[in-house]
Amino acid sequence: MSAHIVDGKELAGIVRQELKSHVESLIQRGIKPGLAVIIVGDDPASSIYVRNKAKACSDIGIYSEVHRFQKDASQDEILQCIHSLNENAHIHGILVQLPLPKHIDNNRVISAIAITKDVDAFHFYNVGALVTGNSVFSPCTPAGVMVMLQRNNIAIEGRHAVVVGRSNIVGKPMAFLLLEQGATVTICTSKTRNLSQFTSNADILVVATGKPRMITADMVKPDAVVIDVGINRLPDGKLCGDVDFESVKAVAGYITPVPGGVGPMTITMLLSNTILAAERAESAER
């Protein structure tokens, strides 16, 4: 039996339609959600992500603005921009596109964002809130994975989830979101010894290592749910995930494709967090 393909593109379309209706009702109440995106330098992948984020906002009625800085911009210039966006009542969410150039201290920049506008949930406060089960915003990629699981009625509680990858953007928050929903969670890395010993015990396997096709069929439990967060460009220009889709789909119960799996859900969750930030700003004013 071949796995059920979890279509992230289709689900993202459904959720964005719901969010669009939500934004329309907010606009009728005089609230127009607003997102500011800061990009430093001219990394082509980051430029595409930022363009996609701005378009996704405009598609559902969210106001957005992009603040571009040269790659040699000073940290102070960026901090100044963040301070003024923190005070701007039209802006409810602030996102600094990563990676930043090496001369800029990521932690210093991210922690300058007002915690109520931190729609990436990268600020230490929001990381702590997530770990203690008190989060307002969840980081977009792991939050998108959770929505994919929930909307496909995939049970989490009591199941063994294995996360391969320990990044601050995906692996670590992913593990805590699954833990919060009652999964038994194991965190591995691409360097874990005898990795397949762990992965082949996973009911839910989430992979975010950046190593093309590193998870092969022999590493996956029959009927497991396999979520591939990786997106890698091969020498022939094609995209592939961290999971060997063709072989693993014959073993897994559910699998996400690349492209068209987790990717489209990430921006969807950014939209959702921006709307949430706007609603919370309005209720804080009342």
Ligand code: GUN
């Ligand atoms: N770079 C890669 N992924 C992300 C993300 O989710 N947010 C930001 N701000 N930068 C990124």
